[in-house]
Amino acid sequence: MIDKLTLTDDLFIGAGGHQATYIHPIDRSKCIKIPHDPNDGDVKKELRYRRICEKKLENSKLITKYFGTVDTDKGLGYVFERVLDLDGQTSKDLKDFLPSNDPTADELKIIKKILIDFKENFLREKIAIVDTDITNFMVQEIAANEYLMRIVDNIGTPVAIPLVYYFDFAAEWKCKRYWNFLADWLYRHYPKIVDENFFEELRV
Ligand SMILES: Nc1ncnc2c1ncn2[C@@H]1O[C@H](COP(=O)(O)OP(=O)(O)O)[C@@H](O)[C@H]1O
Ligand SMILES: [Mg+2]
Numbered sequence: 001m002i003d004k005l006t007l008t009d010d011l012f013i014g015a016g017g018h019q020a021t022y023i024h025p026i027d028r029s030k031c032i033k034i035p036h037d038p039n040d041g042d043v044k045k046e047l048r049y050r051r052i053c054e055k056k057l058e059n060s061k062l063i064t065k066y067f068g069t070v071d072t073d074k075g076l077g078y079v080f081e082r083v084l085d086l087d088g089q090t091s092k093d094l095k096d097f098l099p100s101n102d103p104t105a106d107e108l109k110i111i112k113k114i115l116i117d118f119k120e121n122f123l124r125e126k127i128a129i130v131d132t133d134i135t136n137f138m139v140q141e142i143a144a145n146e147y148l149m150r151i152v153d154n155i156g157t158p159v160a161i162p163l164v165y166y167f168d169f170a171a172e173w174k175c176k177r178y179w180n181f182l183a184d185w186l187y188r189h190y191p192k193i194v195d196e197n198f199f200e201e202l203r204v
Contacts, residue, residue, distance in 0.1 A: 004071045007032065013082075013090050016135060016153065018042040020074075023082060023090070030067060031090075032077035041158065043078050049128060049156030052165045060125050062118075062151050083150050085141040094134040094149065102192055110147065111193055114139060115186075118149040119202060122179055126171040128164045130154045132182040176204050 011023040013031060018040055024030035035043055050057060050066055057063060064081035071077070083091045099107055118137075129136075129151060136153035156162075163170040183202040186194040194202065 004073050005032070005077070006073050007034070007077075014093075014135075016133075018153075022074075022077075024079065028088070029082055029084065030079050031082035032070060032072060032079055034072065034074045034077050038075055042154075045130075045156040045158050046154075047078075049162070049165060052162075053128075057125075057127075060127065061148065062121055062125055062127055063155060064150065064152060080152075083138040083140050083152060086143070087141075091138045091140040091150075093152075094137040094139055097139040098134075098190055098193060108193065110145060112198065114147050114149050115183075115194075115202060119179060119183075119204075121148075122175060123172075123204065126168070126175045127151055127155065128157050128162070128171065128174060129178050130157055132178060132185050134182075134185070179204060 005025050007022045007025065011025060013021040013023060015021065015036075017036075019033045019035045019042065022032045022034070024032050033043065047066070064083060067079040067081075069076055070079055085091050098111065103111065131154050133154065136151065138150050138152050140148045140150055142148050157164060157174075164174045165171075180203050183194065183199060186202075187196075187199040
């Protein structure tokens with residue numbers, strides 16, 4: 001019999017409105033998410049999307065791999081790939097990654113490339129997301145000064161009949177819409193990074 005995994009405080013990564021995330025105690029390449037409320041619909045919504053669109057999401061660069069559930073001392077946990085930098089530390093989310101002061105020219109160049117690359121990947125993969133909270137995107141260092149922006153939360157849609165799961169044109173429409181929301185949000189909150197010209201370049 002496999003004992004429950006113990007999630008100690010030192011393994012805690014972060015928490016949002018729905019779940020707390022911990023480093024997996026015996027496999028540091030994975031993380032475990034524990035819903036604050038076991039009946040919370042958020043993770044169920046994400047798992048429904050992953051199940052229905054399994055084939056399409058199989059080779060996604062943007063979303064993390066899912067490995068099933070485990071019993072923990074904090075309740076039922078959902079195991080995902082942990083988004084890691086080259087040094088083995090958890091990557092920063094987009095909010096922590098973006099400089100709050102004026103970005104340097106080098107920082108600006110790196111951030112613009114991250115956003116342009118994300119736009120290309122996101123529009124190609126047409127991932128269904130439900131909001132544009134920037135803490136749900138993580139910026140992973142994949143080589144020296146090279147980054148990949150990943151999506152770690154709020155994946156799927158809560159609607160009863162999710163057309164975007166079944167029809168490519170609906171998935172495309174929705175992902176363009178959400179991409180424009182995100183670009184617009186960044187333009188309004190980070191005008192030193194997404195200025196008017198860059199905003200025009202980003203939006204579709
Ligand atoms: N796959 C992951 N790898 C590493 N850290 C993660 C991962 N998923 C989430 N996190 C961290 O845990 C936090 C909370 O997880 P999240 O899924 O966003 O919960 P919530 O639904 O409550 O917002 C995130 O903001 C992020 O910092
Ligand atoms: Mg979140």
